[in-house]
Amino acid sequence: MNLPSWLVAIVDLIFPRHCCICDKFLKNSRFLHLCDYCESQLCWITEPVCSSCGRPFAGDVSTRVCLECRVNPPRFNKAMSLWMFQGVAREIIHKLKYKSGEYILPDIGAMISKNQAMVELISQGVLVPVPIHWRRFFSRGYNQSELIAKVLCKIAQNSTMKNLLVKKRHNRSQTELGPEARVENVIDSFAMRKNVDLPKNTKLIVVDDVMTTGATVNECVKQLNDRGYFDVSVVTLARD
Secondary structure, eight states, X not given: OOOOHHHHHHHHHHSOOBOTTTOOBOOSOSSSSOOHHHHHTSOBOOSSBOTTTOOBOOSOOSOSXXXXXXXXXXXXXXXXXXEESSHHHHHHHHHHHHSOOGGGHHHHHHHHTTOHHHHHHHTTOEEEEOOOOHHHHHHHSSOHHHHHHHHHHHHSTTOEEOOOEEEOOOOOOGGGSOHHHXXXXXXXXXXXXXXXXXXXXXXXXXXXXXXXXXXXXXXXXXXXXXXTOOOXXXXXXXXX
16 A cells, blocks of 8 residues: 555654665655665666576677577576565565565565566466465465565556466475476476366466576476466566
8 A cells, every 4th residue: 555655754753664674764765665775786687688587698698598598498488587586685585485574565566667578578467376385375374476476466457366376295495405406396296276267378477486497487387388378477576
């Protein structure tokens, strides 16, 4: 909910807000829980990037597809992320994911809305959050990918969110594993719900918080592909 500026000023006098990253008092910040300095420290992903996985290129490029995607083409059509997973971005996502940081979502939404390419990618699409196992949901109380998808729906035109996937296995966290082990860890971890009746040409956008090797989103996209859905892209807040 957007409060009038005068009301925010009154509330700030009574209950001064602090930056959720550096803990400094927020004064004249564009955000509710993030100071302008910390926002300026985010490493935004900009062109040139791989046209497939969205990984940034360094320097001049003669191709729009990175070596990794040429050797191991991903199952999704296109992936896009806001930031590199470092510094302030890492702290924002860790607070959202592990420290009941839902309060940061309005600021995340404000930053997403500045990325016109991402807004266009998700517009008129069905957003599919990467699911978590019910045990993890019970301990955490929410699925951060679903929260991100809901924010995206508010920003993009005519987009909706549907929980098309379920997590079948309560496996180890991907953060504990190396690249090869990540791929093995998520095999047969997800399934598509049986009662899905969307047209096969529906534009689907798999949503997650971070993409590292792409193993998790690839396994999710595989489930969608196996049911005949091939117009599938990926959006994450950050990538490693």
